[in-house]
Amino acid sequence: MNTPTLSILIYHRVLARPDPLLPSLPDVRRFDGQMALLKRCFNVLPVSLAVRLLRRRALPPRAACITFDDGYADNADHALPILRKHGLSAAFFIASGYLNGGQMWNDDLIEHARQMGLGPEALDELLMRHKYLPMEEREQVARALAPARREQMMMTSEQIRKLLGAGMEIGAHTHRHPILASIPDAAAWADIVRGKATLESITQTPVRLFAYPNGKPDQDYRHQHVQMVRELGFEAAFSTVAGVACEGSDPLQLPRFTPWEPDRLRFLLRLAAQRRKAVWRAG
Template sequence: MVNSPSSQKSGYQRATVPVKRMIAGVLLGRLLRRVVVSNHVWIVAFHRVDDLAYPNPLTCGITQFEECCELLARTFRVVPLSQQLDRLGREDCGGTLSITFDDGYLDNFEHAAPILERLGLPATFFVATGFIGTDAVAWWDRELPDTPKWMSWDQVRSLHSRGFDIGCHTVNHADLGSLAEKDAERELLESRQRLCRELNTEIDLFAYPYGGPEHMNAENLLIVKNSGLRCSLSCHGGVNAINSDPFSLRRIPINSAGGETAKDIAYHLLRNMAPL
């Protein structure tokens, strides 16, 4: 989906674990928050939150996820993605971070949402509508020892009623970079229409499936812009300038492949700004 396991892992391994944690511990102090964090707009992306396939490039362990959320709450001003979009171009946008999830896994409802609520953190769940309420097995999950399950529509509605944002992620988790224009348009419009109908509200947030540069192209980005959606998010790492284009926002994927502590997560966030 996002970066390959080997490419994500290699980025972590450029420094030893003790060195990574020492760097993160120093930079996570007041200097980082004032100079680095406050001058950028941050978005992080999770996929699964469970202990079934841990460590895994798309999975964050339950305890690790809670520690990560506590770190994010201490270091950033965590706001809903919709509010972050409202503030783009304004000075008070700097230092904000939004938490997002992709695909629509059941563990998002069972494990992630209760932790977020306990910590008072908002989040956006981007769901592939064709997976919700089904027993479908995504191709990237076929080799896992325990097949992850998807949320039901009642559970998606529950998240929405509890104040979480829901966003589009196409119908079939489509690679929009390789689809013909008419097929890309169908994936976008049908997923948005289904979400609007199921949740009885307007849906205007969108994140690209897979999320790499090769999974986007200019023609299909134009479809996103003309469809009534207000943003498009990638998932290949990097932070955003305060005045970023809402249709070119970067997200930092977080998983369990590079370590298990909050300082490992902190080091990963810093690496997404510049090589260390």
């Protein structure tokens, strides 16, 4: 049985060099190797095209696409040149409220952990303790703990236009990256609308792709948020449910997975295992 499947990868950052505090994040060397392997072994498609082909049951064999969440400046500085080197396209989901000098709460806590000499496990515990606090409280606590900023971490409007001009796609990721299930519906609607409108003002083009912040269904977003996304005219939306999209996948709740593996062999094995699992479930 030839079951068409689509592997959708999630990235957040591509670092200039490895960071012992953030071992799961790829640096430019690891990312370059992953993109070379992906290009060699898969049919890598622009996200919008991949979604259309999935709906029409017309995906090529070993279809894959690449996404980035949040809007870090290193996406434009480090990831983009590597994507262009390999002739690949990606979609970048931007939390518009942090553009042009903003910083997300988790990065404030990461820098606090670095200053305190904490390791990766202690950092993970710190982030989890704060993730589901009310949004305003979470940001207030993180700002109070954060040391002075050493660099601008998030994109500028000009970098978004640079990505678009290089053939990349821009998607929405809300304005302030709230966990939608934790705020009133009216606030969730307003934040999604503002994020979409801000990006459309920057790009002067419709924004048709969306990624749910944090992305776990029922825990981080609920059915009413999917309906909001539908009403706002998004053509596809993405969760963080680990898996591979296939026939019957909800186009407004497409699964994705993060390639944590530090070497190319395990990266490839992970991709293959996800696809086998999807085919087994389908058939």
